[in-house]
Amino acid sequence: MPNYTREDFLKLDENDPLAAFRDEFELPEDLIYLDGNSLGAMPKSAKARALDVVEREWGQDLITSWNKNGWFHLTEKLGNKIASLIGAASGEVLACDATGLNLYKLLSMALDLREGRKVIVMEGSNFPTDNYMTQGLIKQRGQGHEIRFAEIDQIIDAITEDVAVVSLTQVHYKTGHLLDMKAITEKAHAVGALVIWDLCHSAGALPIDLNKCDVDFAVGCGYKYLNGGPGAPAFIFVAKRHQGTAAQPLTGWWSHAAPFAFERDYRPSGTIWQSLTGTQPILSLSVLECGLDVMMRADMADLRQKSITLCDYFIELVESECGKYGFELATPRNGEARGSQVSFRHDYGYAIMQALIADKVIGDFRAPNIVRFGFTPLYVRYVDVWDAVARLKKIMKYDLWKNAKYNQLTAVT
Ligand SMILES: *Cc1c(COP(=O)(O)O)cnc(C)c1O
Numbered sequence: 158m159p160n161y162t163r164e165d166f167l168k169l170d171e172n173d174p175l176a177a178f179r180d181e182f183e184l185p186e187d188l189i190y191l192d193g194n195s196l197g198a199m200p201k202s203a204k205a206r207a208l209d210v211v212e213r214e215w216g217q218d219l220i221t222s223w224n225k226n227g228w229f230h231l232t233e234k235l236g237n238k239i240a241s242l243i244g245a246a247s248g249e250v251l252a253c254d255a256t257g258l259n260l261y262k263l264l265s266m267a268l269d270l271r272e273g274r275k276v277i278v279m280e281g282s283n284f285p286t287d288n289y290m291t292q293g294l295i296k297q298r299g300q301g302h303e304i305r306f307a308e309i310d311q312i313i314d315a316i317t318e319d320v321a322v323v324s325l326t327q328v329h330y331k332t333g334h335l336l337d338m339k340a341i342t343e344k345a346h347a348v349g350a351l352v353i354w355d356l357c358h359s360a361g362a363l364p365i366d367l368n369k370c371d372v373d374f375a376v377g378c379g380y381k382y383l384n385g386g387p388g389a390p391a392f393i394f395v396a397k398r399h400q401g402t403a404a405q406p407l408t409g410w411w412s413h414a415a416p417f418a419f420e421r422d423y424r425p426s427g428t429i430w431q432s433l434t435g436t437q438p439i440l441s442l443s444v445l446e447c448g449l450d451v452m453m454r455a456d457m458a459d460l461r462q463k464s465i466t467l468c469d470y471f472i473e474l475v476e477s478e479c480g481k482y483g484f485e486l487a488t489p490r491n492g493e494a495r496g497s498q499v500s501f502r503h504d505y506g507y508a509i510m511q512a513l514i515a516d517k518v519i520g521d522f523r524a525p526n527i528v529r530f531g532f533t534p535l536y537v538r539y540v541d542v543w544d545a546v547a548r549l550k551k552i553m554k555y556d557l558w559k560n561a562k563y564n565q566l567t568a569v570t
Contacts, residue, residue: 166542178455179538188519194330197533238450242360242453243377243394244367248429259376259391277304278323279323281306320350328498332527346371354375389445401427411430451535467532471530485503498529509563
């Protein structure tokens with residue numbers, strides 16, 4: 158590695174204003190974890206919190222916990238914390254359900270608000286669940302809606318007067334490409350359409366200002382950069398101006414104006430609570446809060462700066478040390494144009510990633526040929542970049558990835 162030494166990277170860690178955060182996460186000593194974009198690491202505080210919820214709140218306080226320990230309002234309390242991370246106001250966000258489910262609710266609301274228009278603009282290579290949920294909803298409604306799939310650089314032109322909703326993911330899950338939320342939202346509004354932004358790969362990874370961009374609706378994931386734990390509840394954002402104007406279709410009792418009045422007929426809440434359906438997973442919400450509390454103490458500008466620098470170094474080192482082994486950059490080279498991940502295309506990406514994981518560098522593989530590395534600035538160190546590339550180089554130089562055991566497909570890649 159011609160221009161740097163490992164000591165240079167240790168030096169960067171010494172001067173890193175975020176360095177102390179690493180110690181707040183449980184991470185095996187010799188592991189380099191570059192998959193926080195798929196499952197964030199565990200905040201150490203989550204362990205004690207989980208135990209407390211189980212032993213004291215559930216075990217001792219039982220049903221009284223809904224009031225006494227704040228269970229009933231947890232989804233709203235966490236929503237307000239998430240709101241502060243994504244440029245939303247208090248009362249505009251709830252932590253609840255799964256991303257796909259929240260997307261379904263919002264899309265249905267948005268289509269109701271744009272009756273008569275039939276086109277939904279999406280990006281075809283988006284994470285599949287966004288497409289699948291939309292296709293399922295269209296079929297169910299049976300009103301002749303259609304999806305207009307646009308390539309990333311044709312999205313603006315695809316937003317025409319017949320569009321009801323523009324539904325996009327801000328940071329592409331495979332390539333890390335960052336879309337221009339402000340420009341796209343402006344174009345959508347200019348033709349009278351609404352926007353839904355999926356923040357799965359951007360919430361907690363970079364500064365987001367939903368209200369400054371005048372966004373209508375948004376969803377996002379709790380278990381990626383927010384470090385909320387496996388299968389953590391997702392979140393849902395409804396701009397104040399849309400609350401009470403349209404009903405989401407899953408009108409369960411928690412979305413009712415007075416859940417504990419137990420009335421026979423449905424009356425919508427009219428607030429952000431209307432986006433709920435029913436009882437929420439308290440254990441999962443409780444540990445999600447631990448991830449949010451750590452994140453809220455970090456400066457988002459510091460996070461973004463470190464994220465860009467980590468990714469820049471990783472790209473530079475992989476290209477200089479492993480370029481001749483056939484890696485092709487799939488991520489925008491310009492740091493401002495990407496999220497917090499770096500992806501390369503390689504024909505043997507799957508086996509290479511398996512060999513890397515065996516050598517304690519965890520990233521992941523996305524079919525057909527993408528090796529993906531997430532850089533979570535809260536706990537990834539600069540020296541990890543150096544060490545990860547050194548191990549990758551060894552695997553390529555000595556053809557270690559050709560071992561048959563790295564070429565057997567597993568269920569989760
Ligand atoms: C991770 C991710 C999801 C996850 O959806 P779930 O319903 O939580 O399984 C959805 N959309 C995008 C863009 C994602 O990256």
